Every structure is written in C-alpha cells, then in structure tokens.
Amino acid sequence: MDVNWVALVIFVLLFGFITWLGFVAARWRKGDLDLLHEWGLGGRRFGTAVTWFLIGGDLYTAYTFVAVPALAFGAGAVAFFAVPYTIIIYPLMFMAFPRLWRVSHRHNYITAGDFVKGRYGNRWLALAITVTGIIATMPYIALQLVGLQVVIGGLGVAGDWPLVVAFVILAAFTYTSGLRAPAAIAIVKDTLIYLTAFVAVVAIPIHLGGFGHIFSAVPAAKLLLAAPTGNSTGVYGVYITLAIGSAMALFLYPHSVTGMLSASSAHAVRRNAALLPAYSLMLGLLALLGFFAFAAGVAKMPQFAAGFAQYKANFAVPALFLYSFPSWFVGVAFAAIGIGALVPAAIMSIASANLYTRNIHREFFNRNPTDKQEAQMAKWVSLVVKLGALVFVLFVPAQYAIQFQLLGGIWIIQTFPAVIFGLYTRWFNDWALLIGWVVGIVSGTWMTAAVQFKPTYSLVIAGWSVPGYTALYTVILNFAVAVALTWIFGGLGAARRDQTVPADYHA
Amino acid sequence: MTENQQGRNGWSWWYLLFVGLFFVALWVPLYNRVEPTLLGMPFFYWFQLVLILIGAVVTAIVYFATEA
Numbered sequence: 196m197d198v199n200w201v202a203l204v205i206f207v208l209l210f211g212f213i214t215w216l217g218f219v220a221a222r223w224r225k226g227d228l229d230l231l232h233e234w235g236l237g238g239r240r241f242g243t244a245v246t247w248f249l250i251g252g253d254l255y256t257a258y259t260f261v262a263v264p265a266l267a268f269g270a271g272a273v274a275f276f277a278v279p280y281t282i283i284i285y286p287l288m289f290m291a292f293p294r295l296w297r298v299s300h301r302h303n304y305i306t307a308g309d310f311v312k313g314r315y316g317n318r319w320l321a322l323a324i325t326v327t328g329i330i331a332t333m334p335y336i337a338l339q340l341v342g343l344q345v346v347i348g349g350l351g352v353a354g355d356w357p358l359v360v361a362f363v364i365l366a367a368f369t370y371t372s373g374l375r376a377p378a379a380i381a382i383v384k385d386t387l388i389y390l391t392a393f394v395a396v397v398a399i400p401i402h403l404g405g406f407g408h409i410f411s412a413v414p415a416a417k418l419l420l421a422a423p424t425g426n427s428t429g430v431y432g433v434y435i436t437l438a439i440g441s442a443m444a445l446f447l448y449p450h451s452v453t454g455m456l457s458a459s460s461a462h463a464v465r466r467n468a469a470l471l472p473a474y475s476l477m478l479g480l481l482a483l484l485g486f487f488a489f490a491a492g493v494a495k496m497p498q499f500a501a502g503f504a505q506y507k508a509n510f511a512v513p514a515l516f517l518y519s520f521p522s523w524f525v526g527v528a529f530a531a532i533g534i535g536a537l538v539p540a541a542i543m544s545i546a547s548a549n550l551y552t553r554n555i556h557r558e559f560f561n562r563n564p565t566d567k568q569e570a571q572m573a574k575w576v577s578l579v580v581k582l583g584a585l586v587f588v589l590f591v592p593a594q595y596a597i598q599f600q601l602l603g604g605i606w607i608i609q610t611f612p613a614v615i616f617g618l619y620t621r622w623f624n625d626w627a628l629l630i631g632w633v634v635g636i637v638s639g640t641w642m643t644a645a646v647q648f649k650p651t652y653s654l655v656i657a658g659w660s661v662p663g664y665t666a667l668y669t670v671i672l673n674f675a676v677a678v679a680l681t682w683i684f685g686g687l688g689a690a691r692r693d694q695t696v697p698a699d700y701h702a
Numbered sequence: 703m704t705e706n707q708q709g710r711n712g713w714s715w716w717y718l719l720f721v722g723l724f725f726v727a728l729w730v731p732l733y734n735r736v737e738p739t740l741l742g743m744p745f746f747y748w749f750q751l752v753l754i755l756i757g758a759v760v761t762a763i764v765y766f767a768t769e770a
Contacts, residue, residue, distance in 0.1 A: 272746060275746070275747065275750060278750040278751070278753070278754065279727040279728055279750065279753075281754065282723065282724075282727040282750075282753055282754055282757045283724060283727060283728075285757065285758075285761055286717075286720035286723065286724070286757070286760075286761060286764075289720075289761055289764065289765070290712070290717060290720070294712060405741070405742050406741050406742035406743045407739070407741075407742025408742070409742070410739075410742060410743065410744055418736065418744060418746075419734050419735070419736065419744070419746055420730060420734050420746075422731075422734070431730045431731070431734075434730055435728050435730060438727070438728060439728070462769075465765055465769075466765065468761050468765070469758055469761040469762040469765050470758075472754050472755070472757055472758035472761070473758070475754045475757075476751065476754045476755065479747075479750065479751045479754060480751070483747065618712075619712055700712070701712070
C-alpha cells in the first residue's frame with residue numbers, strides 16, 4: 196500500500212497536539228502529583244462535563260469502533276447486541292455506582308480492591324479482585340494497540356516503529372500527568388470521533404445511494420437474527436445473554452471504576468448515566484458502518500486486498516474511510532481512532548497501577564509507604580503494564596490478544612458478587628465469595644477452552660439447548676456457590692469484619 | 703437526598719421504569735423484523751437506536767424524580 200501523505204500529515208499533526216496537551220495537563224486543576232489520589236484519580240475533581248468525556252473516552256475505545264463494525268461486516272445483525280448492552284449499562288451505573296463513589300470518597304478507596312478489603316476485611320478476597328482486574332485489563336490494553344496498528348497500516352506506513360513511538364508518547368505523558376492527561380485528551384478525541392461518526396453516517400449513505408440501497412445489499416441471513424428452530428433458543432439467547440453479561444462485566448473493569456471514582460460527586464455519576472447514552476447512539480450508528488462497507492464492496496477492491504489480508508474484517512472501517520473520504524478527512528478520522536486508542540490505554544494502565552500499588556504492594560510488601568513512595572510506585576507500574584501490552588502486540592499473534600480479551604470478560608464478571616452485591620449487603624461470607632470466584636474462574640476458563648475460544652457455550656437444560664454467553668452462565672454458578680457456602684459458614688459462626696457503615700453508602 | 707426518595711436499602715420505586723426498559727431492550731422477538739422500515743433502515747436497527755434515546759430519557763426522569 197502506498198503512503199497516503201496528506202492523511203499522514205494531518206494524523207501526525209493531531210498526534211503532536213494531543214502529546215503537548217498530555218504534558219501540560221499536569222498543571223490542569225493543579226494538585227500534588229506525589230499523592231496517589233491526585234496522580235491516579237485526578238484528585239476526584241472532575242465535574243459532570245469532564246467526567247462525561249473521560250468515561251465516554253474510556254469505555255468507547257478505538258478497538259470498539261473498529262471491532263463492532265467489523266463484526267457487523269462479517270457476521271451481520273448479531274453485532275447489534277452492543278446496542279441493548281449499552282442500554283442496560285447506564286441504569287446499572289445509575290443505581291449502583293453512586294454508592295461506590297460515596298463509600299470510596301469517605302474511606303479514600305481508590306480501587307475496587309480497596310473497597311472489598313474494607314468491606315470484608317479479607318486480604319485474600321481483595322487480592323483475588325485485584326489480580327482479576329489487572330489480568331483482565333492487560334489484553335484490553337493490547338487490543339487498543341491493535342486498533343492503532345490497523346489505522347497506521349491504513350495510512351500505508353509499514354513496520355512496527357510507529358506503534359513504538361505512539362507507545363513512548365503514551366507512557367511519558369501518563370507518567371508525568373497521571374489521569375489528568377487522558378481526561379484532557381479525551382475532550383479532543385471525542386470531538387474528533389463525533390465529527391467523524393456524524394460525517395460518516397450522513398455522507399457515506401448519500402454516496403452509496405441511501406439506507407434502502409445499503410441494506411438491500413446485505414444478505415437476508417445477516418440482516419436479521421435467525422429465528423430459533425427445534426429445541427433451541429438459538430441466536431436469540433446468544434444475543435440476550437451477550438448483552439446482559441457484557442453489561443455486568445463492563446463496570447467491573449478497573450478503568451471503569453477509576454473513571455467513575457475520579458468524578459467530583461455522586462451527582463456527577465448519576466447525571467452521566469443519563470448523558471452517556473449519546474456515546475451509545477454513536478456506537479450504534481458506527482456499527483452500521485460495517486453494512487456500509489459491505490454495500491460499498493471494499494473487500495473486493497484490489498487497493499485494499501493487502502489490508503484485508505493482514506487485518507481481516509478489522510480493516511472494513513479503515514477501508515471504507517479510505518474509499519469514501521478525501522485524504523485530509525481520512526487523516527482526521529484515523530487520528531480520531533488512533534487517539535481513541537491512547538485514552539483508554541492510559542486510563543487502563545493507571546487503573547492497573549493503582550490496583551497493584553494499593554492492593555498488592557502495600558498489602559503484601561511494604562505496609563507503610565510514604566505518600567510519595569506510593570505515588571512513585573504507581574507511576575513505575577503504569578510503565579511496566581504498558582510495556583507488557585506492547586511486547587504482547589509485537590510478538591504474539593493478534594488472535595491471542597483477542598482470545599485473552601474474551602477470557603478477560605469472563606474473569607472480570609466473577610468479581611460481580613463481591614463488588615456489586617457488596618455495595619448493598621454484608622450478608623455474604625468473604626470466604627464463600629472467594630470460593631465462588633474460584634469456581635467461576637475455573638468453570639469459565641474450562642468452558643471457553645472447550646469450545647475453542649468462542650464467547651458462547653451451549654447449555655442443555657431439560658432437552659433444550661440454550662447457547663449463551665459463558666460469562667453470564669458462570670457468574671450465576673459463582674453466585675449460587677457463594678450463597679450456599681454463606682449459609683453453611685454462617686452456621687459455623689464466622690467472624691464479620693466491616694470497616695464501613697450503612698450511612699457511608701448514601702448521601 | 704432524603705429517605706423517601708431512596709431508602710437505606712438503595713431501592714426507589716422509580717427504578718421500575720428501568721425494569722420496563724430492560725424488558726423491552728431484551729425481548730428480541732419484539733424487534734427482530736424488517737418492516738416497518740425508516741428511511742430504508744430495517745426496524746431491527748432503527749428501533750434499537752431509538753431505544754437508546756428512550757433509555758436516556760428514562761434515566762433523566764428517574765434522576766430528577768430521585769434528586770432531592
């Protein structure tokens with residue numbers, strides 16, 4: 196592929212701008228960056244608007260914008276499960292997360308591990324929550340870099356060095372500015388993404404002869420979900436369980452928790468639950484790009500053959516943009532996706548660093564660090580985490596990153612009973628929760644491996660086959676084990692430690 | 703926020719609106735159809751996009767109803 200110079204210059208200029216912004220962000224809403232909650236949570240100073248950009252920029256990642264349309268392009272209607280999924284998440288956020296914000300504010304909790312430690316007084320349960328968070332996040336960061344790789348490839352730049360440069364920029368501004376850097380950059384990134392999405396959804400259908408023409412090009416089998424036949428709930432059950440399971444998992448990821456806890460008030464969290472669906476709408480519209488790419492027939496165009504050979508369906512959106520837009524706007528759109536990779540990658544590495552520092556290092560290695568030592572440790576860990584992700588992307592086939600990411604979702608959902616139910620009740624026994632977690636992790640991993648790393652597993656219940664999202668099935672098992680064992684252990688007179696009181700959870 | 707808006711157990715009756723929203727969003731047979739189309743877009747797609755907006759409005763209603 197030839198280098199697209201106009202697009203490349205625009206792309207590099209926009210990258211230069213956000214690099215500068217990332218460094219000056221250290222002085223934004225100034226705080227002492229030698230304190231962990233200042234570096235790792237932006238001092239909990241972000242109001243409703245900044246939180247909107249931050250969480251939006253954090254959850255709707257570059258990979259999402261590439262992979263969801265790619266799924267629509269390849270598999271059709273089932274990709275739209277992302278829509279009911281995003282419809283469910285905000286009411287969940289609205290109900291549960293103001294409680295997490297309040298209790299965390301009162302006790303200076305920075306991570307979900309901090310909360311679990313305080314709530315249950317069990318360092319091993321907190322360790323399980325922490326390790327799950329870190330391990331589930333690593334492949335997620337790697338996938339952001341994969342998203343970046345696809346657009347750099349789309350610009351016609353060969354080799355891995357651009358990815359290394361982007362990584363060094365990312366690592367440097369995260370180290371110096373902490374969460375303030377992605378918060379500031381998110382405002383630029385989201386503006387570019389909204390612009391790109393709006394132009395794409397209006398201009399491309401006009402170019403292709405309208406929605407009617409686009410959808411008539413899509414084969415009937417991909418246009419709708421296949422109705423279930425025989426003794427099976429078929430793809431309907433898959434669609435529903437993917438939506439529910441993904442929604443339950445999303446807010447347990449450390450980067451979601453970090454984004455939420457950096458808000459300046461529980462009100463800001465609640466308001467954002469009503470305002471963030473703007474991003475969902477954009478994601479839904481972007482999912483349609485997969486059909487646009489299909490109708491435009493980019494997969495059969497010789498100039499994109501190399502791109503599709505290398506990046507498979509993930510090349511659908513970059514190819515569509517290259518085909519439809521003038522070069523200068525391709526530069527803007529690709530920069531939007533590329534910067535869209537850096538924002539979540541920065542937040543994810545900060546969130547993992549907070550977890551390691553608070554819940555592993557402080558808990559098991561150095562129990563009384565000074566504030567400065569604690570913040571310094573987090574800064575170093577954020578570098579290590581990103582380096583790990585880079586090595587993964589450069590030396591391990593992308594397929595493994597995707598499989599790990601899939602497992603990551605199945606693992607992180609296993610923290611749901613301890614964290615989310617823990618916001619409402621201290622009824623559960625901490626060891627029962629830990630054993631439930633083990634059962635969930637082991638069964639989820641085993642079931643996923645048994646079906647060659649597909650997200651769904653077909654249960655057979657009373658002669659009915661019920662294919663569905665493995666994460667949801669296994670977290671139900673986890674929950675059942677935790678309930679049963681709480682009953683048993685309760686009879687043994689297990690001790691109940693709890694640092695929090697009911698008043699901590701509401702205003 | 704006072705006790706009658708959101709009790710100590712964290713529940714508000716306004717949350718029933720969310721339950722209704724979930725039911726509609728997850729009841730696939732309701733919207734897995736082509737007709738009626740909107741601007742050439744099958745019902746399956748435009749209905750779910752509209753439902754995002756409805757979800758935002760429902761959340762806003764619950765926000766104002768439970769805010770002191």
